[in-house]
Amino acid sequence: MSIAISTNTSTSTAIEWFYACNVNDVPNNGGVCVKYDDVQIALFRFARRDAWYATQNLCPHRQQMALSRGMTGTHNGEPKVACPFHKKTFSLEDGRCLSDDTECSLTTYPVKVEGDQVYIGIMQEA
Template sequence: MTVLPDEQVGGSETWTPVCRVEQVPRAGGVAALLDGDVQVAVFRTGDGELHGLSNVDPFSGAAVLSRGIVGDVGGVPAVASPIYKQNFDLRTGRCLDDDGVRIEAYPVRVTGDLVHVGVR
């Protein structure tokens, strides 16, 4: 992986390269550690859209969401946690099985062939 320096965009987010696009499997995810302690999961849907969420499952506390099953729930792109199987909206981080739970969603962009994740 080519590592580029972080860059500030509009003063609100720091974009960090995490991997090449082809390293994120279709209908799967990869984990990345940003800024030493921010665990992010980057997902690619079957149709190629990229999304970023916290990698930490809020129900178990384990950093495993990148290993979840990517699909959709009622037309909503989602990942099912590999621990207790709760589904999370890939676009917003909202738990589709418990309205009171949400995980952090991160913006993702592609520059060249590199996937970057934005952190505020």
Template sequence: MSGKCPQTAWISVCRVEDLEPDAGVCALVNGEQVAIFYLTQLNQVYAIGNYDPFSGANVLSRGLTGSLGGEPVVASPIYKQHFSLKSGRCLEDASQAVPTYPVRIVDGWVQVGLPKQGENA
């Protein structure tokens, strides 16, 4: 097997208790605005880009969370498009998507994963 296996750098962004249940918060992670959502019914944390491609504003962390067809989503607070919290794709316009980030909870800290920058990157 050849090729490089991608590594992840984990960045602690906040304590779990800093998250609002079923709502979003915004964190600046390595210069990027990341919207972090804690969905209590799923007991799951998600992280997506905060930039709404339809309005051109960093507002997705202010959107309403919910579920469409079993897919956890956030509705943009501007024009109400729904973005999957799992894949980042827009449910109303498949040509649009926002980045997603791996996220985990370690010792009460919410951590967002970014690709490690290697010497040959």
């Protein structure tokens, strides 16, 4: 299943949705790691908001696959995840670092739930 998204008149991208897991496979207010080809994606179930988020699993500081084990919460009302190693926090909405002026950010992915199945979207050039 793909949804076309026009970025400008000369190029477009499409979201390719892949099945990640069942809703009950992800703990409330926690995360799991999902693999898509060679990419590890951290999938979060933010039950307090009835929302789902996905980011890269790779911590940009330690370069370790750990963000899916991070703590979720909010920062000024914005959903966030804190790295389990150094506690730097990142927005689950857009991936930017919320802890300091660090230039690093996370890649984020769209998530949708259909019934009890969770899908993550990967951008593909159309």
